[in-house]
Amino acid sequence: MATIFARQDTSTDDAAAAIFTVLFIILMVYHSILLVRRRTWFCVPFVVGGLLEVIGYIARALAHSDTVSVGIYSIQSLCLLLAPILFAASIYMILGRIIRVVCGENYSFIRVNWLTKIFVGGDVLCFMIQGAGGGLLATATTASQINIYNNIILGGLILQILIFLVFIAAALVFQFRMQKRPTSAALEGPLGEHNTGKGNVFNRLTWKKLMLGLYVTSILITIRNLFRVIEYGMGWDNYLLAQEWPLYVLDAFLMVLVLIVCVTWYNPKITKNPSSRHEMQYMNSERLTSQAEAHGQINPSSGPRPWS
Incomplete structure (x- = not known):
């Protein structure tokens, strides 16, 4: 595998890796501050995923001067492969919180109590499949092993895309039903449509704006996953792996956008459920x-x- 590493990493763009390392550090620190201040603990995967991106791009920068190190290759490959799965976990969790805040449990075709469990469980499975495939790929010594481990990663990526499609369908059905017959909580509740007064971006946040952010981040991660599917599906010796720009444009840049959009999710209102009196009423x-x-x-x- 050393010769393969050398072929792939010789053209590593040191400057691009450094730029994205700095961007992910800034975003990770900002997410961490918001997480602690606003106690929106379901966003922890954003911080952990941001940390993986930082480690991954630091390792990628180091690979410029050490193109045969299995350790450096393994770190950058695994971290950059797995980080978006953690971003997806928080995206899955926020839908259930939105549904509860607007009292829309009856509008979801998946029981809200199972919604997060199903999608986050699928996310964990994808994490394990891709992590195992990436770890084995780093130790591959023959072409047949590379193909087998490559296909394991490919299977995890395809599964993640399928899970995302079902998730987006669940979100669309819920929003369609809610807009057709909005609950009072969706109009006047903590994230109600009528509560768009003055203040910062968090105070002006409504459930519809959160849903828009959910769709945007889901599409960005899906595009990234499609890029990775094509990358691994074309085999080890292909244009996407031989060039640097596809990774930065179709992975790094898209994940930066995901972390920027998700900054608005650190809102205490998202974690609030209606009081029992209001809910019964x-x-x-x-x-x-x-x-x-x-x-x-x-x-x-x-x-x-x-x-x-």
């Missing part, structure tokens, strides 16, 4: 409103807003 009101609509007694658009 909401459920009773929705039931009474539905009954009245069924008997033609009220206009559906004039229902009460029990949150207030």
